[in-house]
Amino acid sequence: MNPNQAPRTRIRLRYGKSGRIRFTSHRDVARIWERSLRRTGLPVAQTEGFSPRAKLHFGLALATGYESDAEYLDVDFKCGEMAVEEVLKSLVDVLPDGIEATGGAVLAPGAMSLQQAVTICDWDIELLDVAAGDLAQWVDQVLGAATLMVTRERKGQKITDDLAPQVRALEVGEPTSRGVRLLATLGTQPRAARPSELLAAQEPVHRPVLIRRTRQWIEQDGARLEPLMVGAAPVQHTLVGVQ
């Protein structure tokens, strides 16, 4: 049988990453998902070729060391129907501490990939080296700046970008037990702006102790959709144990 014609179900899963496991890389997390899905015994579709791998499609990479409430991946199953509840339930015991699947939805055929579809992310940034008042001033400066030039290195080349259009929202949040909190909404297209770049874009440069992605959004016709909410009907939407 031609594998292209085999029945397939694509499920989008949302998961969190927190605690010590935040120091694993995006690649490490991909391997953790491969092993965990194998342990569930669910019929995950495989790539063709000499070393077949599970067909997993990851969204935006999360930098090593960041936490998140809102990571996503799309998993292809080699069957016509697959219940989201069943997938979420079988993941409970196999995912390592710190990675928790918190929701899922069956995607309509032809749904845009995560990397293309997501346009903005919300970030929660904890800082210890600044007082709340000074941070508020810093926020005003960032929001007032006409341009925010940041330089990064890519393949040995220095590239300079203007971060200003990517800063969609910025405010000082409730203090944490040990420091202050900065809440930011940053654009992801054509290239995802990183919180570390934001912190370096305006003097004085702040050193974060913890950065957490709290939401990813797909902007559609002026509305903000959570990535589980997109796609044509029928879409199942299940949320379990969101913390």
Add this chain to the structure above:
Amino acid sequence: MSLWPELELVLPEVSKPARYIGGEGGMATPEHHPSKVAWLLAYPDTYEIGLPNQGLQILYEILNERDDSVAERAYAPWVDMEAEMRAGGLPLFSVDTHRRAGDFDVLAFNLSAELVYTNLLNCIDLAGAPVRAEHRADDDLLIGAGGHCTYNPEPLADFVDFFVLGDGEEVVSEITEAVWDWKRSGKKSRQSVLRALAAIEGVYVPSLYDVAYDGPALVSITPRYADVPAVVEKRTVADLAAWPYPKQQLVPLTEVVHDRLNVEVFRGCTRGCRFCQAGMITRPVRERPAEQVRTMVADGLARSGYDEVALTSLSTADFSGIEEVVSATMDCGAGEVSVSLPSLRVDAFTVGLAAQIQRARRTGLTFAPEAGSWRMRQVINKLIDERDLYGAVESAFSQGWRRMKLYFLTGLPTETDVDTLAIGELARNCVELGRAHTKNPSVTVSLGGFVPKPFTPFQWFGQNTVSELQRKVFLLRDDIKRNRGVQMKWHDPKASLVEGIASRGDRRIGRVIEEVWRQGGTFQEWSEHFDYDRWTQAMAKHGLSVDWYVHRHRTEDEVLPWDHISAGLHKDFLWQDWRDALNEVGLEDCRWTPCYDCGACTGYSIEHIVASAVPPAGGSQGTGQVPTGYQPPEEVSVQLSGIGARSST
């Protein structure tokens, strides 16, 4: 108690922070208690090299299963992390609960390579204990070490309180009991615990021995007390079936070497390759029952989620009924499971397993003929027939492989340029065989400099000099250059020299190791940190001759630094085997032929446990273990499709 809040602030600053987080699948959650002996099991290299170490994982499980002990793990912090730790006053810590090393009773190292010795010193120092054993207070950490390198413990004798020789499964409990007596008494007397440890079979406490020299020559190593053994015997687990460990192999969160399920199918090897220390010191052969292997594979795959299994041993194709075990393995798991057979013998590849291979993962394929000429292979007792090698290579190419790697040693006893050049000839012939099947066949020759090891027939042989090894490397390189299909890689001869200093050094070499460490010489097994000059300068500074330690042939009557250690092997057996080597006389595998009384079984009243009474098909002999060099050889990886595999139409 936990250092995590402090580590959390440091980890964003270092490379590969996942090295320090622990959290592996199968990790223990030990409950420390004043009535339990706390072990910190350390591997003196990076996390990704150390995590898969099976010996360490086995002891970790056994100690955590006991009521009276707990165990956690530590690995050498990479240089950037060490700098952060020293700057922030952070000590060596466990990755399990991030507890400081000083909160444990015992810090025990696994030693599998000589070049990590300076890392051992560094870890002791980071743990907050004095580096020299003599400077430790009564209640300081007890420093232990086990693993293959401890068969010559002398270079580390000044730094380690106790060494463990041989299999650790049983002795680790006896040590725990001795340590508990010390702990219960408020750690009042270090001498008393050292004496108690020395009374345990398989445990060597170097501070209880006097060493006498006559000029450069070692005269004797003798116990200071009547109840301390003159010769320390190794420990051997008689039956592997009684120890189905690790039961919960650790599944790391980040990438490590050998990142797959590893199931040890047998321990010991009697192929008798004369350069191979591992084969000599782990005798006799003890196979795990095939049924237990199947269970361990099935359970391990189910709980780990791995899709690759390595059936490990020193020469896995020798396992009785290997084909049945491999086919049972491919039936495990939900989808496709690939099986790695480290140290695959070439004859078994053609005749045995090839028949089963339908879908091969066409990455790399490695064979280890070890020497280029038949004469040389007789000297080293690696009796691989050239026809067997060509047969294996032929079938690999015919099954679609385009590249393979061949492992060789240079600097072997009696080696001439004819032998060295024969390596090139073999490689060229392999490429020629490949041309019949593929347009661009490629053969990589990997060449390691031979370092003689204790408890082998070659322990008396004077190692080749750096310039001689370098000359041979270039001779072969120039010979091979003309052939497009043959590539060559080689191990740095200078690293072989340093390995040689530690491999057969005596207690005086400890000063050199300490000197190199004090000058910042850690991670010497990593080429970017290896510093040859530091070693040779430290030798000169302490009045020690490289030539005397490394390049000199030893005589039959010479006292060797490990004469007070016993791996069971009779010294006269090894000497006879050394004479046989020089006479190009081979020796058969005693697993299937009568015993020649090397001492490994006879001395301990144990026997081989081998299910098959006959050698595997193929007939000729040979193991695939390269004892020298740092990088473990790439393995033969054979992928087999499981039930319900894709159809090919």
